[in-house]
Amino acid sequence: MEKFGFSILKARHINYDSNDKSIAEYISEREPSFRICIECGCCTATCTTGNFTRFSLRELQILLKRGENESVREVINKCMLCGKCTLACPRGVNTRNVILLAREAFQKRLKNAV
Amino acid sequence: MPEKKHIAVIGAGAAGMEAAGQLARSGYLVTLLEKDGQTGGHVKDWYHLFPDRRDSKEVIEYLKKQAGHKNVTLRTGITVQRLEKNNGSFAIKTSGDGEIKSDAIIVATGFDLFRSERKEEYGYGIYDNIITSADLETLFRKNEIRRHNGEIPRKVGFIHCVGSRDEKVGNVYCSKLCCITAVKQAMEVKKHIPDARVFCFYMDMRMGGAMYEELYKESQEKYGINYIRGKLSEVSENIENKLVVKVEDTLAGRPLKMELDMLVLMAGMEMSKSGLDLARSSGLQTGENRFFAPADHHFGSNKSKTDGVFYAGACTAPMNITDTISHARAAAADVIDYFRNQES
Numbered sequence: 001m002e003k004f005g006f007s008i009l010k011a012r013h014i015n016y017d018s019n020d021k022s023i024a025e026y027i028s029e030r031e032p033s034f035r036i037c038i039e040c041g042c043c044t045a046t047c048t049t050g051n052f053t054r055f056s057l058r059e060l061q062i063l064l065k066r067g068e069n070e071s072v073r074e075v076i077n078k079c080m081l082c083g084k085c086t087l088a089c090p091r092g093v094n095t096r097n098v099i100l101l102a103r104e105a106f107q108k109r110l111k112n113a114v
Numbered sequence: 115m116p117e118k119k120h121i122a123v124i125g126a127g128a129a130g131m132e133a134a135g136q137l138a139r140s141g142y143l144v145t146l147l148e149k150d151g152q153t154g155g156h157v158k159d160w161y162h163l164f165p166d167r168r169d170s171k172e173v174i175e176y177l178k179k180q181a182g183h184k185n186v187t188l189r190t191g192i193t194v195q196r197l198e199k200n201n202g203s204f205a206i207k208t209s210g211d212g213e214i215k216s217d218a219i220i221v222a223t224g225f226d227l228f229r230s231e232r233k234e235e236y237g238y239g240i241y242d243n244i245i246t247s248a249d250l251e252t253l254f255r256k257n258e259i260r261r262h263n264g265e266i267p268r269k270v271g272f273i274h275c276v277g278s279r280d281e282k283v284g285n286v287y288c289s290k291l292c293c294i295t296a297v298k299q300a301m302e303v304k305k306h307i308p309d310a311r312v313f314c315f316y317m318d319m320r321m322g323g324a325m326y327e328e329l330y331k332e333s334q335e336k337y338g339i340n341y342i343r344g345k346l347s348e349v350s351e352n353i354e355n356k357l358v359v360k361v362e363d364t365l366a367g368r369p370l371k372m373e374l375d376m377l378v379l380m381a382g383m384e385m386s387k388s389g390l391d392l393a394r395s396s397g398l399q400t401g402e403n404r405f406f407a408p409a410d411h412h413f414g415s416n417k418s419k420t421d422g423v424f425y426a427g428a429c430t431a432p433m434n435i436t437d438t439i440s441h442a443r444a445a446a447a448d449v450i451d452y453f454r455n456q457e458s
Contacts, residue, residue, distance in 0.1 A: 038318075039364055040345035040364070041362030041363075042345040042346070042362070043362075044364075044369060045346070045348075045360045045369055046347035056367060056368075058364060088347050089282075090275070090280040090281060090282060090317075090345060092281040092282070
C-alpha cells in the first residue's frame with residue numbers, strides 16, 4: 001500500500017486552494033442564480049453551439065467555480081446568446097446573464113484573467 | 115368513554131382509510147368521506163409496489179379491512195365544500211347542501227399526479243409513444259406493453275423529474291418517489307420484454323428509502339438497466355416514428371442523442387385540487403409547495419393551525435405508501451390525544 005503514493009501530476013489536478021475564483025465571484029455577486037445550478041445539463045442539451053462545437057455551458061460554469069478560468073476564457077465567446085438555455089433551465093438560472101458577466105469579468109482582466 | 119366522539123375523515127385513499135380504521139378500532143365513530151365513487155385513491159391504479167414488488171391489490175385488501183370496521187361509515191361521491199368550527203365542534207358542508215357534524219377532522223385529500231402535458235417540450239399528448247409512469251402501471255396490469263402501432267418496444271427510456279424540481283412548472287420540490295418508481299418500472303419492463311434495452315435519464319438518483327439503493331443496484335446487476343445523468347431538454351419524433359431524445363450526458367461531458375421506441379415520463383406529485391379547494395374555502399394554510407403546511411415540522415406534522423383539524427398522508431408532502439400509513443396512524447394518535455386533553 002505504501003507504494004501507491006499520494007502524489008498527483010500537477011497538470012492533472014484542480015488546485016482548488018490556489019486557483020483564482022474571482023471570475024466566479026464576480027458573476028455570483030451580480031447574478032446570484034449562478035449559485036443554484038445543479039449540473040443537470042439541460043442547457044447543454046438544448047444548446048445549438050454545443051451541438052456543433054465543443055461547448056457546454058454546464059461545464060463552463062463548474063470550471064469557473066473551480067477557478068479553471070483559462071479553459072473558459074476563449075470558449076465562452078462561442079455563445080450566440082440565443083437564450084434557449086435560459087428557457088430550459090429547471091432551476092431558473094439566468095444563464096444568458098451568466099455568460100455576459102463572465103465575458104465582462106474576463107475583459108476587465110481580473111487578477112490572473114489575462 | 116361517556117359519549118362516543120365522532121371524527122370525519124376527508125378522503126378515502128391509503129391515508130384516510132388507515133386513519134379511519136385506527137380510530138374505529140379505538141372505539142371512535144368515523145365518517146369516511148370520498149369524492150370518487152370508490153375507495154383506494156391512487157393505490158388502486160398501481161400494479162406492483164416498490165421496494166418488494168408486492169401487488170398493490172394486497173395493500174388495497176388491507177386498507178379495505180381497516181376501513182371496513184363497523185364504527186366506520188363510508189360515504190362515497192361526496193365533495194367537501196367547507197369546514198366550519200363552532201364551540202369546539204365542526205360542521206362540514208358537503209355537496210348537495212349536506213352537513214355532517216363532527217368533533218374532529220382528519221384531512222387526507224392526498225395528491226394529484228403532475229399533468230405531463232404541461233411540460234410541452236416532453237411531448238406527452240403530442241407523440242404517440244410517450245406515456246406517463248401511471249399509464250405504464252395500467253399497461254403492466256393488462257400485461258400489454260405495446261407501442262401505439264401494436265409493436266413491442268425494444269428500446270425504452272424513462273425520464274425522471276417530470277414536474278418535480280422544475281421551476282419552469284412552479285414545482286421546486288422533489289417528489290421523492292419517482293426515482294425509485296423508475297427503477298422498479300425499468301426492471302418490470304425487462305421482465306415483460308427480456309430483450310428490451312432500458313435507459314433512465316436522471317438528475318440525481320435519490321435512493322433514500324428502505325431497500326431503495328439495493329433495488330437500484332439489482333436493476334443494474336440483474337437487469338442491465340442503463341443510467342444516464344442528464345436532464346431531457348426536448349423530445350421529437352423522426353420519420354420512422356421513433357422518439358428522439360436530447361440530453362447532455364453530463365458525466366461524459368457531451369450532448370447525447372438517442373432514438374427510443376417508447377418514452378415513460380415519471381410524473382411528480384402535486385397538492386390535489388380538492389385539497390387546494392378545501393384550503394381556500396376553509397382557511398387552512400398551505401406551504402410554498404402548495405401542500406398543507408403542518409403546524410410544526412418536527413412535533414406537529416399531523417396538526418393544522420386549527421385545533422381539531424389534522425392532516426394525514428400525501429396532502430402534506432409527497433409520500434410513499436409505507437410513510438402514508440405511518441403518517442395516518444400518527445394522525446389518529448394525535449386525534450385521540452386531542453380528545454384526551456379536552457377531558458382533562
